[in-house]
Amino acid sequence: MKQLFLTLLLCMIAPSFAAEAPWTSPHSLAAEAAAPAALLPFPKSVEWREGTLPIPAPEGWTLRGAGKHKSAKAAWADFTAEHPQGQGGAVCTMAKGSCPAEGYVLTVSREGVRVEAGDDAGFFYAVQTLRQLAAGRSDIPCCIIKDAPAFAVRGLLIDCGRNFQSIESLKHQLDLASRLKVNVFQWHMTDHPAWHVESKVFPQLNDPQFRTRDAGDTYSYAQIRELCEYAAARHIRIIPELDMPGHSAAFQRAMGFSMASEQGMAALEKILDEFCAEIPQELCPVVHIGADEVRIPNAKEFVERMSRKLLSLGRTPAQWGGPRDLPVGKDSIAQRWGEGGEMVERSMNPETIHCRVYDSTIGYANLFDPALLIRRYFFMRPCGSAKGDAQKLGVIFCVWPDTRVEDKSLIPLQSAQWPGLCAMAERSWNGGKGDADKQTSVLPGRKTEAFKAYRLFEKRLSALRLSMFRGEHFPWEPECGVEWTVIPPVPSAQAESVRKQVLAGKLAPLKPIPALGGNLYFRTKPCTGCLGLFSGTKPGATAWAVTHLRAEKDGDVSLRLGFDAPARSSRRWSGVAPAGEWSACGTRIWVNGQEVKNPRTSPLAGQRTSKGDTWNSPANEVPYDNEEIWWAQEPTSLPLRKGDNVIVIEQPYVGEYQSWGVSLLPVTR
Numbered sequence: 001m002k003q004l005f006l007t008l009l010l011c012m013i014a015p016s017f018a019a020e021a022p023w024t025s026p027h028s029l030a031a032e033a034a035a036p037a038a039l040l041p042f043p044k045s046v047e048w049r050e051g052t053l054p055i056p057a058p059e060g061w062t063l064r065g066a067g068k069h070k071s072a073k074a075a076w077a078d079f080t081a082e083h084p085q086g087q088g089g090a091v092c093t094m095a096k097g098s099c100p101a102e103g104y105v106l107t108v109s110r111e112g113v114r115v116e117a118g119d120d121a122g123f124f125y126a127v128q129t130l131r132q133l134a135a136g137r138s139d140i141p142c143c144i145i146k147d148a149p150a151f152a153v154r155g156l157l158i159d160c161g162r163n164f165q166s167i168e169s170l171k172h173q174l175d176l177a178s179r180l181k182v183n184v185f186q187w188h189m190t191d192h193p194a195w196h197v198e199s200k201v202f203p204q205l206n207d208p209q210f211r212t213r214d215a216g217d218t219y220s221y222a223q224i225r226e227l228c229e230y231a232a233a234r235h236i237r238i239i240p241e242l243d244m245p246g247h248s249a250a251f252q253r254a255m256g257f258s259m260a261s262e263q264g265m266a267a268l269e270k271i272l273d274e275f276c277a278e279i280p281q282e283l284c285p286v287v288h289i290g291a292d293e294v295r296i297p298n299a300k301e302f303v304e305r306m307s308r309k310l311l312s313l314g315r316t317p318a319q320w321g322g323p324r325d326l327p328v329g330k331d332s333i334a335q336r337w338g339e340g341g342e343m344v345e346r347s348m349n350p351e352t353i354h355c356r357v358y359d360s361t362i363g364y365a366n367l368f369d370p371a372l373l374i375r376r377y378f379f380m381r382p383c384g385s386a387k388g389d390a391q392k393l394g395v396i397f398c399v400w401p402d403t404r405v406e407d408k409s410l411i412p413l414q415s416a417q418w419p420g421l422c423a424m425a426e427r428s429w430n431g432g433k434g435d436a437d438k439q440t441s442v443l444p445g446r447k448t449e450a451f452k453a454y455r456l457f458e459k460r461l462s463a464l465r466l467s468m469f470r471g472e473h474f475p476w477e478p479e480c481g482v483e484w485t486v487i488p489p490v491p492s493a494q495a496e497s498v499r500k501q502v503l504a505g506k507l508a509p510l511k512p513i514p515a516l517g518g519n520l521y522f523r524t525k526p527c528t529g530c531l532g533l534f535s536g537t538k539p540g541a542t543a544w545a546v547t548h549l550r551a552e553k554d555g556d557v558s559l560r561l562g563f564d565a566p567a568r569s570s571r572r573w574s575g576v577a578p579a580g581e582w583s584a585c586g587t588r589i590w591v592n593g594q595e596v597k598n599p600r601t602s603p604l605a606g607q608r609t610s611k612g613d614t615w616n617s618p619a620n621e622v623p624y625d626n627e628e629i630w631w632a633q634e635p636t637s638l639p640l641r642k643g644d645n646v647i648v649i650e651q652p653y654v655g656e657y658q659s660w661g662v663s664l665l666p667v668t669r
Contacts, residue, residue, distance in 0.1 A: 023379055023436035023450040026150070026386070032456050036141040037133045038463035040422055041181060041429035043147040051110050052139035057086035065094040071233050072115075072123035079131045086138070094123055102183070102235075103148025106130060108140050121183070121235045122148075128179050135467040150387040150431030153358060153394030155184030156421060161191030161243065163405045164214035167223050171230055176418070178234035179468060180425035185231055186288065186396055188241045189219060192249040192616060197224070197242065201270050202255065210254040212621075213404055221278040228283035239286045239318060242275070244268055245302060245326075246294030260296040269309050276313040285316060286333065292320035299326045307331055321357065328355065335396065336361050339527055350384040350392070358396045359383045362424075365399045366568035367528060370416035370476050370631055371519035371663065372441065377423035378457060379436040379450065387431045397424040402569040403620045413473035413632050414624055415568055422461060441524070441531035443480070443517040451516070455480040462668065475631040477560055477665035479518035482547060486513045486520070489534055489541035492652055502544050502648055503593060512546075518665040519562075520545055522651065525659050527567065532661060542652045545662045549638075549645045556637035562630030562663035563587045563651065571619050572657045575609030576602050576627055584609060585658055590648040591638055600636050602627040611657045635667045 025032075031046045039046075058080035066073045072094065090112045097105060097116030104117040104126035115126040129147070134140045156177050158165065174185060189197050193213035195205040198220045208215035228238045244251075245259035257263045272287070289306050296302060303319070307329040310317040319325065321334030323342075328334040335358040336348055348361050362380050365373060383392035397420060401411050412418055436450055444450040458478040465474045487510045490498050501510060513533065521532035522543055534543065551557060563583035566573035575584040579601045582589055589596050604627050614620050626632035638647070653660045 023432070023434035023444070023448075023453075025449060025453040026430045026433050029449065029452055029456060032453075037135065037137070038460040038467070039129060039132050040460050040464060041426045042460070043129065043145045044430070045146040047144045049109070049142040049144070051142045053090060053108055053110055053112065053142065054088055054139045055083045055086045055134055055137070056089050057084060060086055060089040062089065062091045063094075064091060066123075067094075069094065069120050069123045071120055071235060072127055074233065075124050075127035075131075079127055079134070082131065083134065083138075097122075100148040101152070102181075104129075104145075106143075106145040106147070108133070108142050108144075110142060113140070124178075124235050125181050128181060131179065132464075132468070135463075149181070149429045151382055151392070151394035151428045152388050153184050153396065154182050154425060154428040155186055155239075155358065155394065155396035156182055156424075157186035157188060157241075157360070157396050157398040157400075159188040159191065159398075159400045159402075160219075161188050161196060161241075161247070162193055162213065163401050163408055163411065164194070164196055164217040165408050165411075167219070167227055169408065170227060173412075174227075174231050174234060174236055176468065176472070177421065178236055180422060181429055182421070182425055183235055183237065184239060184394075184396060185236050186239045186241055186398075187227075188243070188400075190241075190243050190250065191247045195250045195254065197240075197275070199271060199274070201274050202267060204254045205251065207254060210250055212250075224279055225283065228279065232283060237286070238284060239288050240275075240279070240284060241288035241290055242271070243290030243292070244306065245296055246292055247290060260298060260302055265302065265305055268306060272306070272309050272313065276310075276315060281314045285314075286318050287315045288318040288335070290320060291326040291328075292322065292337075293324050294326065296326070303327060303329045303332075318358070330355075333358060333393065337364075337398075339363075339367070339529075341529055348382075348384040353383065353391050356391050356393055357383060358393055360396050360398050362395075363528070364569070365397065365415040365417055365420045366401055368416075368524075369519070369562065369565035369659070369663070370419055371479060371517070372521065372524070372528075372531070372565075373416055373420045374423045374476070375440040375443070375454075377420060377427055378454060379432070379440050380427055381432040381435040382428055384435070385431075386433055395424055395428040397421055400569055402615060403571065404623050406623045410473070410626070410632075413475055414626070414629050416475050416631065418469055418472055418474050419461060419476040422464065423457075426457065441521045441535075442515060442533060446516060451480070465669065477518070477668055479665060480516070482516070482518035482664060482666075484515045484520055485546040486515050486533060487544035487546070488513060489522070489537050489543040489653065492540055492542045495542040495650070495652070498542075498544070499650060502546065502650075503590060505646075507546070515545075519661070519663045521659075521661040523653065523660045524565075525567070525572070526656055527570075527572075528659070534660075537653060537660075539653050539655045539658075542650060543660075545649045545651065547647050547664065549640060549647060549666070551640040551642055551645060553642045555640065557640050558635040558637055558667040560631060560633075560635055560663065560665040560667060563661070565630070565659040565661075566624070566628055568624060569615055571608070571610035571614040571622070572612060573608075573610060573628075574654065574658045576604040576607050578606040585654045585660075586650075586652045588650040589638070592641065592645055596638060598636065600634075604628070611655060630663065 092113040099118040104122040194211035199205040318333040
């Protein structure tokens with residue numbers, strides 16, 4: 001494919017934009033715009049100073065005052081190893097300071113580096129910031145950074161109960177997460193397909209014959225301790241999740257009785273006794289019992305009994321706290337979550353918080369496409385508040401690849417794990433002064449502070465994709481430069497007459513709507529809250545989107561194009577496009593008045609349509625192919641001519657199983 005150097009024509013036919021979002025940045029956008037390096041999370045306070053500090057070779061540094069701060073010294077070794085070439089010498093001094101928990105003051109001058117912190121985590125995070133300041137450079141910009149988190153919990157959940165991941169893979173992911181100042185890893189270890197935790201008291205739980213996926217894979221207690229220690233060295237606390245009494249088909253297959261029975265509760269108490277005897281309290285102070293998506297007649301008794309057992313073992317119990325879960329015990333941490341219409345409202349109403357909570361209400365990585373996931377987390381207000389307290393603990397970002405995945409390395413690609421985690425890390429560290437959650441399906445206006453902040457955030461993502469995440473699956477492209485004129489939907493029976501007007505450029509009578517962002521949402525699926533410009537529209541309608549691309553010469557341009565976003569928890573979507581078509585929904589594209597057919601034909605062309613919910617069904621045992629997920633595919637192309645090009649996209653809405661919208665993203669990497 002011939003790659004063009006492409007710029008976007010930043011103009012719109014209509015002058016106004018969507019309603020401005022009531023959102024302001026918690027840090028100075030001027031300081032961010034002036035930043036000579038991509039810092040994420042962006043610090044609370046930055047003062048940029050003149051000059052730089054040349055980076056010496058590793059042997060040219062003198063590290064003073066690190067003392068017993070082993071994690072900071074290990075991070076320092078990682079930093080110096082990233083810069084094997086250098087000249088001269090410099091001193092880094094670490095000194096005790098009166099900083100908040102996990103906070104630090106980092107000073108870079110022409111003479112050297114000074115770090116002040118009140119705890120080990122603060123020293124560790126200061127070095128992570130220093131690594132970002134120096135990424136790809138031979139010098140470090142002089143500055144004074146004062147930083148501390150808004151929320152105590154900034155977490156990542158990975159579901160290894162449905163799709164087992166190796167300890168080595170998890171270590172690598174924790175390395176990356178720690179560089180974003182993530183400090184909790186919720187390890188979902190058991191689910192319907194398998195009980196993946198070693199059991200000495202009930203070895204039948206580890207018998208492959210009772211597993212439906214990853215039959216030979218079990219986490220031994222030695223491995224669990226190893227990963228807990230590895231995480232602790234990076235200031236990440238592991239919260240193991242042993243799901244009970246729901247998500248327990250594997251348990252019932254192996255044991256012959258349900259968890260909710262008297263026999264089952266007695267067995268679970270023995271399992272918890274063994275687990276807590278094997279995994280020390282200092283490595284694992286919180287144990288998650290799940291208790292989600294299940295109805296049992298003895299719900300109160302079950303929760304109280306499991307909670308008492310954990311408390312007697314010196315552990316804090318945690319549970320899911322959604323509307324379809326068991327009642328949360330009085331001594332438990334509630335992990336809130338939501339779906340459907342619940343996600344259209346604010347992330348979490350603080351007036352409803354009466355106990356310690358983790359916020360997982362913004363949405364799961366496997367539910368949304370990359371852009372909507374990132375927007376929602378970037379504009380969220382964790383726990384409905386600007387900062388945390390003793391009850392509003394923070395956020396846990398969840399990766400639930402419910403569908404079977406054969407190649408586990410594809411999970412971060414198919415669920416946009418890393419760009420999504422970046423957005424969560426930014427917001428949970430910085431907090432949020434305002435809440436634009438209702439507007440995130442439509443980007444705020446170009447003149448708003450919210451849009452300016454999002455555009456700067458995209459610049460940081462672009463840089464980090466090429467540094468920290470080089471070699472990782474990072475399915476994302478910047479979208480702020482794309483602008484649209486949208487023609488509101490009409491009944492599909494009237495599409496032909498409206499199409500003629502659109503192609504003729506006679507848009508004014510059609511009452512066009514301006515919109516920003518390469519990812520354009522008309523109406524997402526009900527499970528995501530029916531978000532978008534036309535959230536009240538029903539299937540049987542057609543809308544149009546018009547944009548302009550400028551090319552420097554004739555030829556094909558690489559683009560990522562998407563017209564439906566299947567959730568990785570369910571196969572419910574329109575399917576793979578038939579040969580020559582852009583989607584299975586009847587999408588059509590015109591470039592400068594000429595219709596263009598899709599030059600790519602998938603081996604799965606015309607297949608994999610699923611109009612119903614397949615969660616926890618045999619259909620979910622068929623792994624997703626990358627051809628089913630538009631951001632996981634290889635880029636496609638459109639033929640452009642030198643100068644301005646008009647792109648018209650016609651998008652029918654054929655059923656609620658479809659995420660109705662358009663994504664058009666020039667490939668920038």
